[in-house]
Amino acid sequence: MSDIKAITGQTRPVKFTASKRNKAKKGFGQTILKGLVLPILILAVWQLAGNMQLVSSIVLPTPKDIALSFKDLIASGELWANLKISIWRAAVGFLLGGSIGIILGAIVGFSRKSEDYLDPSLQMLRTVPHLAVTPLFILWFGFGEISKILLISMGAFFPIYINTFQGIRGVDKKLFEVAKVLEFSPLKQMTKLILPAALPNILLGVRLSLGVAWLGLVVAELMGSTAGIGYMIMDARQFSQTSVVFVGIIIFAVVGKLTDSFVRLLETRLLRWRDSYQGKN
Numbered sequence: 001m002s003d004i005k006a007i008t009g010q011t012r013p014v015k016f017t018a019s020k021r022n023k024a025k026k027g028f029g030q031t032i033l034k035g036l037v038l039p040i041l042i043l044a045v046w047q048l049a050g051n052m053q054l055v056s057s058i059v060l061p062t063p064k065d066i067a068l069s070f071k072d073l074i075a076s077g078e079l080w081a082n083l084k085i086s087i088w089r090a091a092v093g094f095l096l097g098g099s100i101g102i103i104l105g106a107i108v109g110f111s112r113k114s115e116d117y118l119d120p121s122l123q124m125l126r127t128v129p130h131l132a133v134t135p136l137f138i139l140w141f142g143f144g145e146i147s148k149i150l151l152i153s154m155g156a157f158f159p160i161y162i163n164t165f166q167g168i169r170g171v172d173k174k175l176f177e178v179a180k181v182l183e184f185s186p187l188k189q190m191t192k193l194i195l196p197a198a199l200p201n202i203l204l205g206v207r208l209s210l211g212v213a214w215l216g217l218v219v220a221e222l223m224g225s226t227a228g229i230g231y232m233i234m235d236a237r238q239f240s241q242t243s244v245v246f247v248g249i250i251i252f253a254v255v256g257k258l259t260d261s262f263v264r265l266l267e268t269r270l271l272r273w274r275d276s277y278q279g280k281n
Contacts, residue, residue: 043063046060046062046063047062047063047064050062050063050064050065057242058240058242059242060242061242061243061246065243066243066246066247066250068243069241069243069244069246069247070247070250073244073247078232079232079247079251081227082227082228082229082231082232083229083251083255085227085228086217086221086228086229086230086255087255089145089148089149089152089217089220089221089228090152090213090214090217092149092152092153093148093149093150093151093152093153093155093156093213093216093217094152094153094156094209094210094213096149096150096153096156097152097153097154097155097156097157097160097209097213098153098156098157098160098206098209098213100153100157100161101156101157101158101159101160101161101164101205101209102160102161102164102202104118104122104161105160105161105162105163105164105165105167105168105205106164106165106168108161108165109164109165109166109167109168109169109198110168115165119165122158122161125158126158126162130151130154130155130215130216130219131219133151133154134151134219134220134223137150137151138223138224143224143225147220148217148220148221148225151216151219151220152213152216152217152220153213154216155209155212155213155215155216156209156210156212156213156216157209158209158212159205159206159208159209159212160202160205160206160208160209161205162205163201163202163204163205163208164198164201164202164205166201167197167198167199167200167201167202167205168194168198170197170198170201171193171194171197171198172197175193175197176189176193179192179193199270199271200267200271203263203266203267203270203271206263206266207260207263207264210256210259210260210263211256211260214252214255214256214259217230218230218252221234222234229248229251229252230248232244232247232248233245233248233249236248
């Protein structure tokens, strides 16, 4: 057990002292502040241009107008009602597509025969854009939830499938020889050797899959929907409520960023044993 951990690079996580924790929190706070500099600068210039009436408010409303629309949507309950529906669709589609992607990625990764039979067709389907298959999904499944969830799951499937497949195939062959010497069972090889070595690729696939699932949600809700953030955007566009359109765009961006940050936090927790280059300060 200790031999495999040493070979795969898994070491016991270092216990942080109070000073190190404070230093880490301080560094995290500084990172957030640095990331806010550019958005604040853009908002200031944007508001100034709006106050000077350099751009029409219908074409580009000011941040203040967008904030007021945001407040009105929250007060009416419309924003929360549409957001709940969008998150539910994205979550179900991601879970469906992601779980199938991990299963097929593992099957193809372990079996050359499965790769020969399945991978060419899957790679061909991967290149088909969402917009190209949306009319088919509507014809087959109608405008209901099934077509939207299947469209989202189709986008979520491929990043996890590819990264799971590549993660398994990227495991060092020498590790299997060591496992054979240590007489590891197939199950033990899977849990103690292959999964930890492939986990960075799998988590990368999860991050990419969440992003694509969110994009698939936008496509699904912009075409034939009666609820959701995408529907709210389309409805606002018809009445030239540009500030509401911007609220919807911001919601998509914020929720997408939150899900990505959650997976990055998960990476930090699960891959603490990895000693990789973190970039220069």
